[in-house]
Amino acid sequence: MGKTESFEGFPKEMTDFLWELRFNNNREWFNKNKERYNALLKNPLDSFSYELNSELSKKTGTQFYYSVSRINRDIRFSKNKEPYRDHKWVVFKGDAGKWQDKPVLFFEIGPDYYCVGMGIYETIPEYMRAFRKKIDANLPEFERLARQYETGGFVLEGDMYKKKMSDYPQPIAKWYQRKNLALEYNVAIGPEVYERKIFDICLEKLEALLPINEYLLSINI
Numbered sequence: 001m002g003k004t005e006s007f008e009g010f011p012k013e014m015t016d017f018l019w020e021l022r023f024n025n026n027r028e029w030f031n032k033n034k035e036r037y038n039a040l041l042k043n044p045l046d047s048f049s050y051e052l053n054s055e056l057s058k059k060t061g062t063q064f065y066y067s068v069s070r071i072n073r074d075i076r077f078s079k080n081k082e083p084y085r086d087h088k089w090v091v092f093k094g095d096a097g098k099w100q101d102k103p104v105l106f107f108e109i110g111p112d113y114y115c116v117g118m119g120i121y122e123t124i125p126e127y128m129r130a131f132r133k134k135i136d137a138n139l140p141e142f143e144r145l146a147r148q149y150e151t152g153g154f155v156l157e158g159d160m161y162k163k164k165m166s167d168y169p170q171p172i173a174k175w176y177q178r179k180n181l182a183l184e185y186n187v188a189i190g191p192e193v194y195e196r197k198i199f200d201i202c203l204e205k206l207e208a209l210l211p212i213n214e215y216l217l218s219i220n221i
């Protein structure tokens with residue numbers, strides 16, 4: 001993706017647009033409001049994503065790549081036939097290929113929230129077994145890593161196995177029991193979204209997530 005205009009915050013009208021889309025999720029409404037979509041959401045998010053990707057790459061010395069979601073939903077195999085999402089996201093990944101089955105950093109924004117996080121969209125059991133083996137191989141290393149995310153507003157998400165997987169104490173057990181995982185910083189829409197401040201917040205949170213992202217990327221199956 002090429003360079004876009006400098007990002008100075010999302011337009012205040014963006015949230016109104018997303019609320020309206022949520023309650024008018026049909027092609028006729030969207031086609032009438034396509035220009036609003038481009039001006040209020042698509043173009044600002046493209047600018048945000050380009051700049052944030054560049055800053056992450058510069059600060060880490062590692063080339064990141066980014067991929068912005070489409071507003072259209074794939075409804076071919078879904079019971080939900082609404083054609084559009086009422087939110088958008090961008091992922092920051094370590095290569096230009098498929099990202100769904102790898103740990104990635106991400107930002108997501110909807111009509112009433114935004115989220116900065118790290119996770120794996122399509123986690124397979126083999127990967128999570130390898131994750132548990134990596135913890136077992138050096139428990140003190142993972143304890144030090146997990147401790148970093150007990151503050152800062154991050155919440156560990158993901159489905160849990162009902163069967164007890166280990167005798168590890170918390171907080172290690174809540175990582176170990178996961179079928180899939182994501183670490184998220186979820187915030188209600190506030191005035192910072194409409195200013196450059198949202199960029200600085202996201203960069204800070206994504207930098208904080210780099211150690212766990214790198215840990216997960218090092219797992220081979």
